[in-house]
Amino acid sequence: MEKRWFVTMGVVLLSMAALLALMGLVEGLAMTITYPVLAAPPEVVTPTVTGVDPDSGPNDIDTSIIIAGTNFTAELSGTLVITAPTAYLGDTALEDVVWVSSTTLSATVQWGLDPGVYTLTVVNPDGGTGSLADAFTVTQGIGVWTTGGPYGGRAQFVILHPEDSATVYAASQWAGLFVSEDAGGNWQPILADDWPTRLVFDAESSNVMYYSGDSASFHRTDDGGQTWGLLPELFHAQDGCFTVYAAAHPTDAGVIYAGTGSCAGIPVLPGEGGVFYSQDYGANWVTRTQGLTDTDLVDIIFHPTNPLTMVVATRGGSIFLTTDGGLNWDLQSTIPDDLRRIYINPYGANEAWALPEIGYQPPVRPYLYKSADLITWEVITLTDDLLPSGGIWSLTFAPGEIWAAGGWGYFSDDGGASWSGVITISQQVGGVRSFAIDPSDSNVIYAADSDRGVLKSSDGGTTWREINEGLAALTTRDVAAAPGQPDQVYVETYEYGLLRSASGGYAWQELGVRKGGPPKGKIVATDPFIPTRVYYPVGCSGDGPCIWYSTDEGSSWHEVTMTIPATYTGWTGELTAIAAHPLVSGTLLAGAGFYQERSDFDEGIEPCGIYRSDDHGATWQFLGPTAPISEVLDIAFDAVDPDLIYAATNGGGLWRSTDGGANWMRVPISNTLSPVVVEAVVTHLDVPGKVYVRTYSYAESPNPEPELWVSEDAGDTWQQLTYVFLGVDLLISPPVPGYPPYTLYTGCETGLCRSTDDGQTWEPVGGAPRPEILAAASDGERTVIYLGSPGGLVTSIEQQSALSLNTIPGRDSVLGSGVYRLAMRLPNHWVYLPLVLRGYIP
Structure with a gap:
């Protein structure tokens, strides 16, 4: 046993000696090896970041972005990208980074980042780094209500501000009143309502506006729409509903008239409806119905040359005239149609136009009534085409021109003797409801459409485009x-x-x-x-x-x-x-x-x-x-x-x-x-x-x-x-x-x-x-x-x-x-x- 131990130790010692000798030999050889000179490492390419599009996004959703700059590199195998650059917002790596070219990357900003302004950094595969400070803003989206529309919808009418034609108002059924202060570029809702009928301005201050709808939706604003006040109820309808048609006096501040009539098929009863008058901005009202044998009104207007002369139209087709501001009314005629609107052309001979109430079905040829004296009326047919969209809804006048809203819209420059279409049939519209012409540039025309929101033409009506950003209707x-x-x-x-x-x-x-x-x-x-x-x-x-x-x-x-x-x-x-x-x-x-x-x-x-x-x-x-x-x-x-x-x-x-x-x-x-x-x-x-x-x-x-x-x-x-x-x-x-x-x-x-x-x-x-x-x-x-x-x-x-x-x-x-x-x-x-x-x- 002892002999075996000595033999084992001897083998171990000899092995250690051999190992030490080998290590010494290797070390000696290492002293004599000459290494070839190494090639210089490739030059690092430093990218620059010049912009990000879009440059902001909410943190409740992934946002795809395009990164612009220079010197973006990628490791390629032929045309196949092996390694693309990486990109960061702050210290968070972006997802789905794709090398498009040396000047363009695409990437995804993932949802969940904290709101704030971030530096964007691009790192090439070789380590070259470039950054752009304040490149991308993350907004709060988590936990808050957001919307991106969809925009457009049912616009009832469009009106320009009387002093600033770049301020445009559009009223929508069910959604209410919107305003654009950049000629239709962007819209903002300013009053919620279901059934708009009129928007009119006070004679002295355009910040004072009246918005009328049904009996629960007669409002006034004194600050250009920042806040609104609900005007007193004109009368209590036994059946619960009536419609208001506001008409502001064209020269007297604070004077406002309201025509009233049936609502949603609910007729006004005897003693209800008619004309109401206020001389204190709608705070107090008196009736002016003397001589009105039909009080189911659909419109009330002023004569363009004499505001004491006024005309009202009733649903049943009656036309009444006053020459004393509504104190007394006289029946002039009865048109054999239910009526929708009445107008007096402010230009030329000041002829009157009445718009019949036409149902959506069956389709009919659109027609109007024209009169020089409110007594005799001539039927004017605009086209032989059959329209299913309810005929003509409104008229807009310019010197020597009449624009009729209905279907694709119609235009006449000869007093209504002949008409031509306005919007081509290839343009998808549901039915134009009103036109508005910029008084500072007659080539700029707006159209309210029953399906497509608001359209705008900058070439006198030759071409049209939808302008609905923010018009959520x-x-x-x-x-x-x-x-x-x-x-x-x-x-x-x-x-x-x-x-x-x-x-x-x-x-x-x-x-x-x-x-x-x-x-x-x-x-x-x-x-x-x-x-x-x-x-x-x-x-x-x-x-x-x-x-x-x-x-x-x-x-x-x-x-x-x-x-x-x-x-x-x-x-x-x-x-x-x-x-x-x-x-x-x-x-x-x-x-x-x-x-x-x-x-x-x-x-x-x-x-x-x-x-x-x-x-x-x-x-x-x-x-x-x-x-x-x-x-x-x-x-x-x-x-x-x-x-x-x-x-x-x-x-x-x-x-x-x-x-x-x-x-x-x-x-x-x-x-x-x-x-x-x-x-x-x-x-x-x-x-x-x-x-x-x-x-x-x-x-x-x-x-x-x-x-x-x-x-x-x-x-x-x-x-x-x-x-x-x-x-x-x-x-x-x-x-x-x-x-x-x-x-x-x-x-x-x-x-x-x-x-x-x-x-x-x-x-x-x-x-x-x-x-x-x-x-x-x-x-x-x-x-x-x-x-x-x-x-x-x-x-x-x-x-x-x-x-x-x-x-x-x-x-x-x-x-x-x-x-x-x-x-x-x-x-x-x-x-x-x-x-x-x-x-x-x-």
């Missing part, structure tokens, strides 16, 4: 967000049809499909499994209900016609609502109405049923029910049970299926009496059988107040939740299961309200206008709520309490119609921490 009828892609959103509008935004509503694209007719239920659906698929019911060539679907986000469409059930053979069918199943891929349900007379469908009284598709909308099967139900407005699916489905109807209450739609039964909602309108139904995202509904019971009142209900057992029993006024939709957010706590959103008296305790209590959401439609989507890091709104007044409670009685905020407190967006981080993503692997930290 579209009628939004549905909003749908793509599940998992919260920046992909669709909006359905009456004027433009379906639009899509890939930027969270900051920019919009028309998709070229449009569903006419009155608004129905939720008619736009996105596929929860294939985000590029979208469904939209547009009219087809056949009589059956029709759905269009797109597999490429609306770029192209496929038409599918459903078979009408035998019960309705020979009838016409049309969809009223559609929804995609969130648990079963490819399954959709749709509500459809059937009618013989189109008016039944327009009024919502047609019989309805439900269809189902299990192949992404390629084919459809009619499910029933056996007995027809009321119009389907909304469809909701249980969060856990794929066969449990709810249908909200327009008068028939709530319906439920427990077998995937094969059979349906009506679900009584506590003691609510029929007919019951269920405008919205939504299911809880985590709790099976839990469902919320908003209801109106028309058995209680012709104008019922809404009620909010919740059921924990699929509708077998119900609990009424806290009363919330003016609700028109209902939403749970975040819209993904497994992310409690959840928040309920719905419309309320102040605009939008939310509840964080399952509807027991509610609080207003600041900065949001009144909603018509609510939608939401989430990508697992943030939730985005979309709100489709007709616009309106938005002020804080503190602002409202500081205002005097009947004072209404104007600029900066009014939002236009359109789609509003609110982005919020999900609870487990409160801090944005991008994972970045990089070799440089500026």
